[in-house]
Amino acid sequence: MSEKLLVSRCDRLGDLVLSLPALGYLRDAGVKGLWLHTSAYARPIGEWARHNGLVEGVWAEGEAVPLALVPEPGRKRCGLSLFHSPECVSAFRKLGIRDTLGPRTRINALWTYRRSLAQHRSRVEKSEMAYNVDLARTWILSHGLTLPTFRGLPALEVPKDWRSPLPGAKLLIVASNGGSAHNWPMAKYLDVARSALDRDQKSVQFLIHGNDAELRRQQFLDSDLVGRAELLPSFARLEELVAHIASCGEIFSSSTGPLHIAHAVGRPVTGLYPKSPLVQSFARWRPDGFWHSAPVSWIHL
Numbered sequence: 001m002s003e004k005l006l007v008s009r010c011d012r013l014g015d016l017v018l019s020l021p022a023l024g025y026l027r028d029a030g031v032k033g034l035w036l037h038t039s040a041y042a043r044p045i046g047e048w049a050r051h052n053g054l055v056e057g058v059w060a061e062g063e064a065v066p067l068a069l070v071p072e073p074g075r076k077r078c079g080l081s082l083f084h085s086p087e088c089v090s091a092f093r094k095l096g097i098r099d100t101l102g103p104r105t106r107i108n109a110l111w112t113y114r115r116s117l118a119q120h121r122s123r124v125e126k127s128e129m130a131y132n133v134d135l136a137r138t139w140i141l142s143h144g145l146t147l148p149t150f151r152g153l154p155a156l157e158v159p160k161d162w163r164s165p166l167p168g169a170k171l172l173i174v175a176s177n178g179g180s181a182h183n184w185p186m187a188k189y190l191d192v193a194r195s196a197l198d199r200d201q202k203s204v205q206f207l208i209h210g211n212d213a214e215l216r217r218q219q220f221l222d223s224d225l226v227g228r229a230e231l232l233p234s235f236a237r238l239e240e241l242v243a244h245i246a247s248c249g250e251i252f253s254s255s256t257g258p259l260h261i262a263h264a265v266g267r268p269v270t271g272l273y274p275k276s277p278l279v280q281s282f283a284r285w286r287p288d289g290f291w292h293s294a295p296v297s298w299i300h301l
Contacts, residue, residue: 005078005079005139006036006092007034008083013045020156020289021129029146033056035055039061078139082135101117102135128285152291171193171196171251174253174256245265275300
């Protein structure tokens with residue numbers, strides 16, 4: 001295939017992880033010159049995809065255009081957006097890419113992409129991962145390639161030089177006010193830890209982040225779990241977080257990046273989701289697209 005395809009997803013960490021199976025689908029269709037365009041802070045997820053053979057290279061926002069993406073005479077360039085954003089539009093324009101496909105989630109997308117795909121789903125009929133694959137499938141068909149069977153991805157391998165500064169625990173609890181977690185008070189996270197320690201005899205670690213992280217840390221320090229469970233410091237680098245999650249036995253988390261990273265490395269996960277079948281529902285934002293034996297469960301808030 002003589003085309004080079006730039007796939008853009010400048011979005012949150014968990015959303016980018018949910019896009020990785022679509023990259024694998026494009027690879028299985030025979031796309032060779034596949035590059036990923038992403039946010040600067042999410043670049044390590046792109047490098048993780050490259051390490052697992054899903055893309056040829058990564059271009060993060062704020063970086064100079066890689067030489068491999070500079071227009072070449074006689075070689076067609078295409079763009080596929082998995083999330084409509086100003087960064088995506090700017091990247092395509094910067095490279096002069098006219099053959100583009102993106103999601104028709106906003107009216108201005110009609111004038112942004114040469115082709116666009118409507119969602120044609122309710123919030124509970126199809127996961128975000130499946131919609132990403134729909135976009136990839138549409139691109140494959142529109143370029144005359146053979147449509148492969150979608151099988152998803154195996155658990156992703158973590159690069160050997162990605163190391164956590166601390167050993168993992170049997171249970172990692174991610175207490176955050178991001179996503180749907182604002183409905184879950186710290187006291188309930190503490191109860192989950194007590195049950196794991198007393199009933200299941202598991203070692204427990206807490207990773208706390210979000211707008212009220214300091215308050216939640218203080219609630220942990222004021223609890224009876226000091227000395228029994230470990231409160232982790234913030235990780236300096238995303239690579240360290242991925243490596244640490246991979247070293248833990250299982251993850252209990254709201255629907256945030258750590259939950260999806262854990263599923264991608266093949267760890268059992270339990271997610272927190274609201275009962276409402278709207279934007280933050282389990283049906284739409286469930287860990288999906290990585291086929292392995294690690295169980296996925298959820299709690300309705």
